Amino acid sequence: MSELHAVVVGGTKGLGRIIVENFLARGCSVSVVSRQKPVGFEEGPRLRHFSADLEKPETLVGLQEPIRNALGRVSYLVLSQRFRGEGDPWVGEIQVGLTASRDLIEGFASHFADQGDRAIGVVSSVYAEFVGSSQPVGYHVVKGGLNAMVRHYAATLGRKGIRVNAIMPLTYLKPESRAFYEKNERLMDLYRRLIPLGRLGTAEESANAIDFLCSERASFINGQSLFLDGGVSVVWQEEIAKAFSGL
Numbered sequence: 392m393s394e395l396h397a398v399v400v401g402g403t404k405g406l407g408r409i410i411v412e413n414f415l416a417r418g419c420s421v422s423v424v425s426r427q428k429p430v431g432f433e434e435g436p437r438l439r440h441f442s443a444d445l446e447k448p449e450t451l452v453g454l455q456e457p458i459r460n461a462l463g464r465v466s467y468l469v470l471s472q473r474f475r476g477e478g479d480p481w482v483g484e485i486q487v488g489l490t491a492s493r494d495l496i497e498g499f500a501s502h503f504a505d506q507g508d509r510a511i512g513v514v515s516s517v518y519a520e521f522v523g524s525s526q527p528v529g530y531h532v533v534k535g536g537l538n539a540m541v542r543h544y545a546a547t548l549g550r551k552g553i554r555v556n557a558i559m560p561l562t563y564l565k566p567e568s569r570a571f572y573e574k575n576e577r578l579m580d581l582y583r584r585l586i587p588l589g590r591l592g593t594a595e596e597s598a599n600a601i602d603f604l605c606s607e608r609a610s611f612i613n614g615q616s617l618f619l620d621g622g623v624s625v626v627w628q629e630e631i632a633k634a635f636s637g638l
Contacts, residue, residue, distance in 0.1 A: 395418070395419040395507070396419065396420045396421075396463045397419045397469065398465055399471065400470050402424070402425065403423065405594055406598055413598055414467070414602070420439075421438050422458045424440075426442065428442070445472055446487055448486070451498065454498065465503050466508060467509070467605040468495070470512070471514040472487055474488060481528070484532070488529075493540065503551070511553060513557040515559045517561050519531075519559055520538075538557055541556060541615075545613045554613040555614065556614065556615045556617065558604070559619060559620070561620035563594055564592070579591070584635065586622065586623055588621035592619060592621055
């Protein structure tokens, strides 16, 4: 068994898949939790898949024990799940985003290693702090709630040496959507004008932030929700409106 064991919830594609790859590249063992094993996912001595449907709380009961038995006590837990069901979006968002996150954190708390670097990383969103018409109210509530959850568990689990932090990404390029954005020059130009760094971020950059927060390099960072927006959040809306209107 590898000394470090990371559990990634929702690590089958996009950002989650890159987070898994980063942990593996560091020499960690990785347990991936998702509804179905993704195509091309090859299990091995350091990589295992465990099935769970976060819309069904009963599938999380007893999940921690086989994960711990397979690859050892946990050093890192990353929550990167997203509700993509077809039911009531409010109910689904709350269950998958908030209730399941609480159940996973509390369920894994006693399965963390007794020493060494230990951390929980949460994928939140800029919509935890701002309102966007592209996402429903439940999504906003969940992301805001996740940031509050991060602060709560940072205070309580911090006493056990487990750090808890989140990232709040802006829209970013990922393997599944890169072609769409890059073919839409008007949209890309809008982001170049909007974002102080003059470009969209990437899934790799968000994954790197999680990789940092779940490492000894972030050993005294606890209870923080980090914007990954290229600086958009520091620019007052009035200035953006003036720039876009040409005033």
